[in-house]
Amino acid sequence: MQIGTSLFFDRTSSQMTNLSAQTSTLNTQIATGKKLSAPSQDVVAYNRLASIKQATADQAAYAGNTSLAKSLLQQSDSTLTQVSTQLQRASELTLRANTGTLNDGDRKTIAVELKSILDDLVNLANTSDARGQPLFGAATGTKAVVQGADGRVTLGGTGELPAIPVGDGTTVAATDSAERVFGNIPTKAGGKTDVFAILSDYITALDAGGDISDASATAIDGLNASQSQVSNVQGSVGARAARLDIVSSQATDAAAARESDRTELEDTDLSAAITELQKQMTILSATQASFSKLSSLSLFTYLR
Known part of the structure; x- marks a missing residue:
C-alpha cells in the first residue's frame, strides 16, 4: 500500500496537534484543579454544575433564615419563661389577697x-x-401592646407574622403574636379577654376594697388560663425549634451530597490527570521523533 507524502504529513501533523491539545488541556486541569473550563467541554456536566451551584446559593439563603428563626425561637422561649414566672407570682398574690384575714390596706399593698x-x-x-x-x-x-395613660393595656395588632422560609417548600413560624400569647383568654361569660385586662380589673378591685371574693375567683381562673396558654405556646416554640434542628441536619446532608457531585463533575483527579499527562507526553514525544526520522529518509525526499 502506497502512502502519499502529503497524506503522511497531514495525518502525522494532525495527530501531533491533537496530542498537543490534550497535553495542554491536562496541564490546565492540573494547574487550575478544574476539569471543566468551558461549556463546550461537556454540556451536560456544565448544566448539572450550574444547578448544583444555584442550589448551594439557595441553601445559603435558607441557612441564614434558619439561623434567624432559631435565634427568634430561643429568645421567645426565654421571654416566655419570664412571662410564666410573672404569672405564677401574680397567681400567688391573688390567692393571698383572697385570704379572709387580710384587710383593705393589706390588699392595696x-x-x-x-x-x-x-x-x-x-x-x-x-x-x-x-x-x-x-x-x-x-x-x-x-x-x-400599648399602655395608655390610665394604665390600661391594649394589644397593638392582630394576626400572625408570615412564616420564614427555611427550605424548598418549608417554612417555620419563628414568632408568635401578643394576641396568641397574652390574649384570647376565655371568660365564664363566653367572651375573650387578655392577661392585662385580668390583672387591671383585679388591681382595681383591690384598690376599691370591700368584698373581693368574686373578683378573686375571676382573676384566679383567668390567670390559670393565661398560664396554661403561655405554656402551650412555649411548647409549640420548643417543637418548632426541634423541627429547625431536623431541617438543619437535612440541609447539611444535602450540602454534602451536592459537594460530592460537584467534586466528581468539576474537580480534577490530580493523580489520574498526571498519569494521563505523562502518557500523552510520551506518545507525543515518540510521534515527534518518528515523524522527524521518517521525514528525513531519502525516499520521502525523493518522493517530494
Whole structure:
C-alpha cells in the first residue's frame, strides 16, 4: 500500500496537534484543579454544575433564615419563661389577697406589687428581637401592646407574622403574636379577654376594697388560663425549634451530597490527570521523533 507524502504529513501533523491539545488541556486541569473550563467541554456536566451551584446559593439563603428563626425561637422561649414566672407570682398574690384575714390596706399593698407585675408583663410583651422588631409582633401594628395613660393595656395588632422560609417548600413560624400569647383568654361569660385586662380589673378591685371574693375567683381562673396558654405556646416554640434542628441536619446532608457531585463533575483527579499527562507526553514525544526520522529518509525526499 502506497502512502502519499502529503497524506503522511497531514495525518502525522494532525495527530501531533491533537496530542498537543490534550497535553495542554491536562496541564490546565492540573494547574487550575478544574476539569471543566468551558461549556463546550461537556454540556451536560456544565448544566448539572450550574444547578448544583444555584442550589448551594439557595441553601445559603435558607441557612441564614434558619439561623434567624432559631435565634427568634430561643429568645421567645426565654421571654416566655419570664412571662410564666410573672404569672405564677401574680397567681400567688391573688390567692393571698383572697385570704379572709387580710384587710383593705393589706390588699392595696398586694395591688402595688401586681401593678409592678403588670408593668413587667408589658415590657416583656414589647421585647425587641435581634432585628429590632417586636418579638411578639402582629401582622398589623408596630408594637405588641400599648399602655395608655390610665394604665390600661391594649394589644397593638392582630394576626400572625408570615412564616420564614427555611427550605424548598418549608417554612417555620419563628414568632408568635401578643394576641396568641397574652390574649384570647376565655371568660365564664363566653367572651375573650387578655392577661392585662385580668390583672387591671383585679388591681382595681383591690384598690376599691370591700368584698373581693368574686373578683378573686375571676382573676384566679383567668390567670390559670393565661398560664396554661403561655405554656402551650412555649411548647409549640420548643417543637418548632426541634423541627429547625431536623431541617438543619437535612440541609447539611444535602450540602454534602451536592459537594460530592460537584467534586466528581468539576474537580480534577490530580493523580489520574498526571498519569494521563505523562502518557500523552510520551506518545507525543515518540510521534515527534518518528515523524522527524521518517521525514528525513531519502525516499520521502525523493518522493517530494
